[in-house]
Amino acid sequence: MLNKTESILLIEDDRVDIMTVQRALKKNKISNPLFIARTGHEAFNMLRGDHGEKQVTPALILLDLNLPKMSGIEFLHKIRNDPNLSDQRIIVLTSSNEPKDRDAAFEYDVDDYIVKPHSFSEFTRAIATILELWE
8 A cells, every 4th residue: 555655756847737636636535745846857856856956755756748848758768867766666647648659658667658637537537546556
């Protein structure tokens, strides 16, 4: 079962999607610490504790692919090539249903690839599925 002290890092730039993930976690009675990075650069700095960021060591990363400054695929490339971070569990949670994006993500050994549902109830079920995979 999910340890309540293990944290989740959400890498997402869209404010509405951030709030939707927060609501879906609450609806699923998940109160684990949730850290939010709005860019791949910010997330990488959080993971490494660089540039004044508090270092976080999440048990799970939820990654959007469509990010400013550094795409999700670029983030995956960077994290998988860092020996201190390469074993992070990452689930892609994105609006892209493009086969090329899915294939590119799986080249970097993501744990799963989930296309963001449009309705909140489907989104809540998607979060529940993610958490089942995490156990």
